[in-house]
Amino acid sequence: MLDLIIQASQLAFHPYVLMYVFLGVLLGITLGAIPGLSGDMAIALLLPFVFFLEPAMAMGLLVGIYKGGLFGGSISAISFGVPGTPGAAATSIDGYQAKLKGKPSKALHTALYSSVIGDTTSDLVLIFIAVPLAAIALTFGPIEFFALYAFSLILIAALSQGVVAKGLAVAAIGILLAMIGRDPITGAVRMTFGIPGLAGGLSLIPVLIGIFAISEVVFQGAKLWRRKVDKIMDDVANQASLLQGYDISKDKLTWAEFKFTLKATYIGAAVGTFIGALPGAGQSLAAFMSYGLAQRFSKRPEDFGKGSLEGIASAESGNSATAGSTFIPLFAFGIPGSATAALFGAAFILMGMTPGPSLLSDNTEIIYALFFTLIFANLVNLVLGKLLLPYYSRIAMIQPGYMIPAVFILAIIGTYAANNSTMDVWVLLFAGLLGITLKLLSFPLAPLVLGFIIGPGAERALRQSMIMGGGDWWVLVKSPIAIGFYIAAFVLILLFTLALRAKK
Amino acid sequence: MNHTLVKELLAAVVVLSLGIAGLIHIQLGAWRPAPLVPSYIMPQTAYYFLIASGVWILGAIGIFTARKRLANLGTPNAEQHDLVAVGMSVSVMLIGAVFYFLSVLNIGLVVSTVVFNAILVAVLAPNASLKTLATVPPLVGIVVWLLFVKLIGMTLPTPLLF
Amino acid sequence: MQIKRAKIATAVSAAFLTCAAGLATADSSPSLGNDPIRIVMPYGAGGSTDITARIIAANAAEHCGTRIDVVSMPGAGGMEGLQFVADATPNGHTILMADYSATITQTLTEETDWEVEDWSPIVHLTDWKPTVYVKADHEIQSIEEWIELAEAQPNSLVFGHADPLSLVHLPLVMLEMETGIQNVHLPTTGGGETRTMILGGHIDLGMTLPPSIVSNVNSGEVTAIGVFAEERSDVLPDVPTFKEAGYDVSFEAPLLVYTYSSVPESIQQELSECIMKGLETDTAQTMSAQASAGLNNVQGLESAQAIYRDTTARVSEVLAAINEE
Numbered sequence: 004m005l006d007l008i009i010q011a012s013q014l015a016f017h018p019y020v021l022m023y024v025f026l027g028v029l030l031g032i033t034l035g036a037i038p039g040l041s042g043d044m045a046i047a048l049l050l051p052f053v054f055f056l057e058p059a060m061a062m063g064l065l066v067g068i069y070k071g072g073l074f075g076g077s078i079s080a081i082s083f084g085v086p087g088t089p090g091a092a093a094t095s096i097d098g099y100q101a102k103l104k105g106k107p108s109k110a111l112h113t114a115l116y117s118s119v120i121g122d123t124t125s126d127l128v129l130i131f132i133a134v135p136l137a138a139i140a141l142t143f144g145p146i147e148f149f150a151l152y153a154f155s156l157i158l159i160a161a162l163s164q165g166v167v168a169k170g171l172a173v174a175a176i177g178i179l180l181a182m183i184g185r186d187p188i189t190g191a192v193r194m195t196f197g198i199p200g201l202a203g204g205l206s207l208i209p210v211l212i213g214i215f216a217i218s219e220v221v222f223q224g225a226k227l228w229r230r231k232v233d234k235i236m237d238d239v240a241n242q243a244s245l246l247q248g249y250d251i252s253k254d255k256l257t258w259a260e261f262k263f264t265l266k267a268t269y270i271g272a273a274v275g276t277f278i279g280a281l282p283g284a285g286q287s288l289a290a291f292m293s294y295g296l297a298q299r300f301s302k303r304p305e306d307f308g309k310g311s312l313e314g315i316a317s318a319e320s321g322n323s324a325t326a327g328s329t330f331i332p333l334f335a336f337g338i339p340g341s342a343t344a345a346l347f348g349a350a351f352i353l354m355g356m357t358p359g360p361s362l363l364s365d366n367t368e369i370i371y372a373l374f375f376t377l378i379f380a381n382l383v384n385l386v387l388g389k390l391l392l393p394y395y396s397r398i399a400m401i402q403p404g405y406m407i408p409a410v411f412i413l414a415i416i417g418t419y420a421a422n423n424s425t426m427d428v429w430v431l432l433f434a435g436l437l438g439i440t441l442k443l444l445s446f447p448l449a450p451l452v453l454g455f456i457i458g459p460g461a462e463r464a465l466r467q468s469m470i471m472g473g474g475d476w477w478v479l480v481k482s483p484i485a486i487g488f489y490i491a492a493f494v495l496i497l498l499f500t501l502a503l504r505a506k507k
Numbered sequence: 508m509n510h511t512l513v514k515e516l517l518a519a520v521v522v523l524s525l526g527i528a529g530l531i532h533i534q535l536g537a538w539r540p541a542p543l544v545p546s547y548i549m550p551q552t553a554y555y556f557l558i559a560s561g562v563w564i565l566g567a568i569g570i571f572t573a574r575k576r577l578a579n580l581g582t583p584n585a586e587q588h589d590l591v592a593v594g595m596s597v598s599v600m601l602i603g604a605v606f607y608f609l610s611v612l613n614i615g616l617v618v619s620t621v622v623f624n625a626i627l628v629a630v631l632a633p634n635a636s637l638k639t640l641a642t643v644p645p646l647v648g649i650v651v652w653l654l655f656v657k658l659i660g661m662t663l664p665t666p667l668l669f
Numbered sequence: 670m671q672i673k674r675a676k677i678a679t680a681v682s683a684a685f686l687t688c689a690a691g692l693a694t695a696d697s698s699p700s701l702g703n704d705p706i707r708i709v710m711p712y713g714a715g716g717s718t719d720i721t722a723r724i725i726a727a728n729a730a731e732h733c734g735t736r737i738d739v740v741s742m743p744g745a746g747g748m749e750g751l752q753f754v755a756d757a758t759p760n761g762h763t764i765l766m767a768d769y770s771a772t773i774t775q776t777l778t779e780e781t782d783w784e785v786e787d788w789s790p791i792v793h794l795t796d797w798k799p800t801v802y803v804k805a806d807h808e809i810q811s812i813e814e815w816i817e818l819a820e821a822q823p824n825s826l827v828f829g830h831a832d833p834l835s836l837v838h839l840p841l842v843m844l845e846m847e848t849g850i851q852n853v854h855l856p857t858t859g860g861g862e863t864r865t866m867i868l869g870g871h872i873d874l875g876m877t878l879p880p881s882i883v884s885n886v887n888s889g890e891v892t893a894i895g896v897f898a899e900e901r902s903d904v905l906p907d908v909p910t911f912k913e914a915g916y917d918v919s920f921e922a923p924l925l926v927y928t929y930s931s932v933p934e935s936i937q938q939e940l941s942e943c944i945m946k947g948l949e950t951d952t953a954q955t956m957s958a959q960a961s962a963g964l965n966n967v968q969g970l971e972s973a974q975a976i977y978r979d980t981t982a983r984v985s986e987v988l989a990a991i992n993e994e
Binding site for chain 2: 167168169171172174175176178179182186188189191193194217220221222224225226227228229230231232402404405407408409411412413415416417419420423425428432435436439442443444445446458461462465466469470473474
């Protein structure tokens with residue numbers, strides 16, 4: 004065992020490997036910070052190079068890009084309210100508000116620390132309890148998955164505090180948007196209104212960026228235009244004060260603030276690790292669920308949505324905590340649980356390692372080296388992130404008159420580049436318009452995205468369960484795990500109601 | 508009529524009509540028969556939820572009006588929007604984006620980006636000057652080109668210009 | 670001075686050469702230029718087709734004389750990728766790599782701007798052999814046991830497959846037509862989900878392509894019971910075909926590279942040859958073996974077109990039979 008650890012660490016800490024990790028993290032953060040681009044895309048682009056690299060170096064590069072990309076996504080989420088990756092959408096809710104209140108550095112640092120903590124937790128879980136945890140994930144059939152989705156939907160309803168009716172309505176709209184395209188059971192095209200480009204359904208990236216980013220950018224544009232028309236010109240003195248008024252030394256994350264966000268970070272780490280291990284559940288679900296739970300358990304739930312550092316911490320740690328655990332099904336059973344895991348699986352195959360139960364026993368050294376690299380990349384992410392953050396928070400303070408148009412263009416082209424899809428751009432603009440309309444009528448937007456994310460999974464699970472149960476609705480409560488979820492949902496609603504009563 | 512009341516009524520009407528229109532679509536549309544549960548089961552549930560929440564919002568308006576506590580209606584600290592400015596910005600940005608992307612596909616990425624960026628800056632930036640108009644848009648064009656064409660290798664139809 | 674003159678001389682002769690080359694090609698039929706070639710695959714990144722496409726890109730580039738990029742266009746169920754290739758300038762620089770679900774099944778079942786014949790296959794890369802498998806401790810462990818149980822208790826066995834009418838579903842439909850057995854068809858998101866459900870004991874049988882279950886078969890977690898192919902699969906040599914078991918059902922899925930039919934035939938020929946050359950190199954074969962991509966018997970234009978016609982006929986037959994039901 005000791006021999007193995009020494010050999011693996013020699014592999015993992017080879018200077019070239021370290022260099023590739025650095026390069027990967029740097030690339031990942033930079034790409035992730037661009038709206039619409041994600042680490043996944045960079046990994047896909049680099050797959051061919053995997054052929055030409057030593058496995059340890061290739062792994063270092065890919066792991067670096069992946070982790071850097073996860074954190075990078077939160078940079079544009081906080082700086083411009085544009086989630087760089089789907090997982091960062093929850094971060095943008097509070098992160099962007101915090102930036103608007105002149106606290107970009109605090110927000111970015113909270114994001115960085117919680118991201119690294121969540122990620123490290125998840126990696127440790129992967130390393131130590133990969134096999135037993137994957138066994139739990141594997142016992143989830145359609146019935147259990149439907150219970151999980153129903154449970155998440157209930158949490159969403161509870162999340163939209165005060166306006167539950169509107170939250171429900173918006174979640175329903177999200178589910179409906181997700182139903183556009185091919186019926187998963189019959190394969191028939193439905194709800195496309197005769198538009199052939201919609202046959203494959205709406206993709207996640209344009210809907211997310213449209214709802215969260217385009218609507219926000221257009222509202223910012225409206226404010227700018229009003230100021231221009233009213234001739235509230237930012238004269239030179241005014242401009243200078245805008246930049247000078249932002250004092251980076253006052254925008255430092257204090258130890259007390261950091262400690263206050265820790266609870267939310269831990270909630271996110273736990274939720275993210277669990278959700279990440281479930282095949283198909285995904286980063287954005289993890290982030291939103293952590294956010295909802297952290298709000299419920301927070302001492303200051305009223306700050307959520309208004310720039311709460313806890314909100315950022317929970318979302319970002321939930322998002323990043325999927326990073327390690329998403330490999331659990333891949334390592335233990337060769338089942339990729341997410342797009343990223345699928346890409347890593349492809350890389351393993353290219354390097355002559357077959358993902359699956361024999362992966363660890365056949366390639367013990369390189370996998371242990373990968374474990375070291377996973378942890379080490381978090382350190383690199385922390386250090387590089389910390390070094391780069393001052394520059395990023397300054398970028399966030401650039402004059403909005405120039406920033407808003409540029410961000411708008413980046414969001415459009417970035418969305419196109421993600422899938423090389425023209426349709427995605429039209430969906431993006433439509434989603435933006437929908438987001439603007441809903442905002443004008445003061446609907447909350449987060450439940451829409453959640454409904455959109457879990458809608459297809461919930462439908463598939465429901466209909467698969469019904470097919471397997473021969474059309475009997477009772478099949479939905481025939482699993483102890485499912486019953487557990489329903490009871491947990493019931494208990495949570497009760498707790499929330501009681502807690503709300505007590506507060507009033 | 509109070510501003511919030513109008514907004515809430517409008518919200519209820521939008522939600523209700525979406526739900527009802529959807530149910531009609533389920534009745535009239537062609538849905539391929541599916542085994543055991545119909546393929547519109549999820550949309551149908553969503554439409555019921557829409558109608559229920561529409562009724563809920565209407566009910567809330569009724570109760571608040573009856574109790575003369577209209578001030579408490581709606582979302583706490585909802586932002587008041589400047590409708591004229593939003594309309595203006597929607598037409599310049601969103602409709603502009605449609606033309607922008609069409610010209611990216613047909614004329615060329617860099618040219619379209621520089622022009623669209625210049626238009627946006629000219630219309631929106633409160634302190635746009637000729638000097639910034641000459642520097643910022645080309646810079647954005649170069650950045651977009653470097654990132655998406657050089658680094659990412661984005662796939663676009665062969666452009667007419669550049 | 671000497672060096673400079675030498676340089677000029679080289680430059681001049683190079684210019685002449687390019688001119689000559691240009692003239693030569695202008696005289697004869699149109700040929701491939703130096704712009705990069707894009708292989709469009711109508712699937713998400715990371716799958717087995719992705720790996721194959723990247724093996725082509727890495728090896729065929731030098732033989733085709735230009736860079737090859739792989740573009741993933743999963744939009745609209747893959748239709749967006751096909752549309753992009755169909756709309757591209759017909760100069761052979763935008764080509765498609767796909768199995769028959771995209772070019773044949775979807776073209777026949779959905780409204781599209783093209784017909785099946787509008788796709789000209791140029792390289793026949795490999796044949797995928799749909800394989801039926803069960804969990805190792807399931808009571809069914811062979812084709813015979815499956816058919817027996819399904820005949821005794823119709824609609825009691827749940828069979829998981831990816832999208833309806835996909836290449837891992839049509840063979841099941843054909844077998845049911847041949848034998849008269851009935852199973853519960855359960856569509857899943859793909860091979861990964863099918864395997865999770867099999868391993869978790871949620872469903873009885875599943876269909877997938879051999880490379881994705883090889884490791885599970887070797888570790889004894891699942892048993893592959895039968896292959897819908899003429900011959901056994903190279904990676905699963907112990908698994909019998911359905912023909913061996915006495916059921917005349919075989920439906921291999923060819924993985925093909927296509928150009929749109931408007932591309933001049935001389936270019937199709939040139940592309941076909943340079944891709945073949947690239948894939949015959951040792952590096953390509955090593956990569957293929959490592960990734961179980963099965964590129965050891967790549968066939969050219971004629972074979973590709975023959976198998977495409979053949980597959981079209983069979984798919985139309987099955988679809989017609991389904992519609993009659």
